[in-house]
Amino acid sequence: MVALRTPTVAFVGNPNTGKTTLFNALAGMNQRVGNYAGVTVETKKGKLRVGDLPFDIIDLPGTYSLAPRSPDEMLAVDVILGHNPTEPRPDVVVTIVDASNLERNLYLMTQVAELGVPVVIALNMVDVATAQGLKIDVDRLSQQLGVPVVPLQANRGIGLEALKTAIAAAFESRPSARSPAFPERFDEEVAKLQAFTGSEEPTYLLRRLVLDVDGYAEKRLGDKYGPDLIDKMTAARQRLVQAGFTLAGIEARVRYGWIHKVTTDCIQRPAQRPVAWTDRIDKVLTHRVWGTLIFLVVMFLVFESIFVAAAPFMDWIKAGVAWVSESIGGLLSPGPLRSLLVEGIIKGVGAVIVFLPQIVFLFAIIAFLEDCGYMARAAFLMDRLMSRAGLNGKSFIPLLSSMACAVPGIMSARVIENRRDRLATILVAPLMSCSARLPVYSLLISAFLPIAVYGWWVPGLVFFGLYMLGIIVAPLMAFLLKQTLLRGETPVFVMEMPLYKMPSLATVLRRAFDSGWMFLKRAGTLILATMILVWAALYFPSGNYEEEIAQLEQPLEQPREQLKTLKSELKALQDADAKDAAAIAAKQALVDEAKETLVPHEKQINDLRSQWKAQSVLGRMGQWIEPAVKPLGWDWRIGMAAIASFPAREVMVGTLGIIFGEGEGDAGDEEYRDSVGQSLRNSGAFTVPVAMSVLVFFALCSQCVSTLVIIKRETGAWRWPIFTFVYMTALAYIGAFVTYQVGSLF
């Protein structure tokens, strides 16, 4: 047989059958993640060689059934039917079947068999089946189903060679699987509809058309053949119901009945089911008290890992970026090019890769929790709570993660199968207070609500209140969305509770790596582009400012160096084991003196910078929107800083620093924040109600390009990030307005 193209093998299977492990074992490192237009699921592709025969292999999303109810599920059906324009029809379909759970897994296999492609069954986890006392007669099973059945332990690499040989053999001999017969009455109706389409459409799709009320086949074929087909379909359904059929039950009864009949003498079950490890572990992990406690500990660790453990890596990235921009900045003379490179591109790139540690950490943990089986238990424990907001248990981790950063949080919403629940989770995730809000919170709280004036409990209480604002508003918003925009029948929450098992390190690492890579590839460029746009809006028109500043700075280089040296000498003295009070005091005096001489010069530069930004495009926008932010108690400078923080919330601190004459600085630097706070207090633009209004605004607004870009990437449409921006800005505005107006009464 001469193949014109490389033959394709598709992998399908239920979730939790070790499909990904098997695919990784076969494809090795040579694989890539692909996306299809309009579909949010990812498919993996790789290459496989059997003898000298090459195959392209494709891993389709894990599913329990090929009854498509969403574009995502339709993808698998389309690929196998050869209806996907970018994907050739697979020559062989490998169906991965969990040997310890044969009946339910074979359900999907009988559907695949009807799609008219050669099938090979990969009977995975035979060791688990044996441990449960199940005896499976593989040869007999193969005979009964009419397809090759290969026993496997994918996690240990056992049976892979046999599977490869079976794939190659099936490609040559094209065995046809046996599949159950549907009731005659039903098939007659299907045949009538098929005749109406001119016998163009495969029987499988027409069966789906009758079976799946509001399913994807209805939409697809309805668009193609018009309302006449829909009328005929409705009539066919009515006749079937009159004849005593339950539409929803026809298929399951046929398939499970057939599966039970053909497998009954292939499986021997033990008289007494042995108590499995999973039973014992589950007793603890879903226990009222212990289960809840362990859950809280696990979630605490998830949160800490992205909030704390990722921090040093983020600091390294920031330091690296600072070093690169300093070195490159030193090589160029001041001007738009240097500013574009240093302030625009290098900072922008840094702002993108700084997300990587959190994304990689979170996805490694999620892969670990999913692979070992705990994820389903976590969803089980949290479902009741989340269902009150119209979500389900699987929304918990994405929302929790969003308290560190909404970007990995939104990406992790992929664990939610239901489309509407996933969308609702994604849209409210940015309301959770993330770590980028922290610098803004601490700047304003420590500047305007100091412990010394308001008491020790006030700053903490305000912090707590700002976090609670997100925790309360997000579920309310989700509830609202589910009642309005994302309205629809409550999705069925039926979730398999997989067996606990040792997670595979390779799977965990692979998932972490893929997620980081996908973020860079899919979101990186767009985030960078926006960063550069905002840079330009803050830079132009640049007049002579940059040259003037450079001229003023030149004579300061040496005294600044001196101050630095003096400061480090002072620190060395202070840190010394034997403290010499006199020497410290003397050094301190020197430091103060050096600072003192620099102050007027620094002030001149900072004022110049402030003037420059005030007349920049962004500064003008600030002045232009002043009437709009007046009711919030803001003047144009605060308005401008809020616009400038569009790339990321923490930019607010640096922008306020520049416009209020403190110069540039790092939002994470406490000393810098203190001096910015000082000048905000002295500026007269801020009062306590104004500060509170800004705080509430930042708790609720969506000033974060990366979040909006990742929403676009994850939902596949611009309307969702636009919607998120609009509703969050409206919420933030109203919140800030009420805060200021009420605050001004006192």
Added chain:
Amino acid sequence: MTLNEIKPGQRVRIESLLGDDVVLQRLMEMGLLEDEELEVIGFAPMGDPMEIRLRDYRLSLRRTEAARIRVTLLP
């Protein structure tokens, strides 16, 4: 009685499933069919959802869905 009323540890046989819609289709796809026997493992700490064992695997479902499954107790 219906499945949501069964206590942990009890075994039941499914008598019938109520309705004819997507929810039912999904439940049946997962193997919840007439004459099938299953065991209730337990309920989540907040009382919902519940966990059951059927056809060699474990499944969790909400009480609202379980209420559509009419069962008889097995000894």
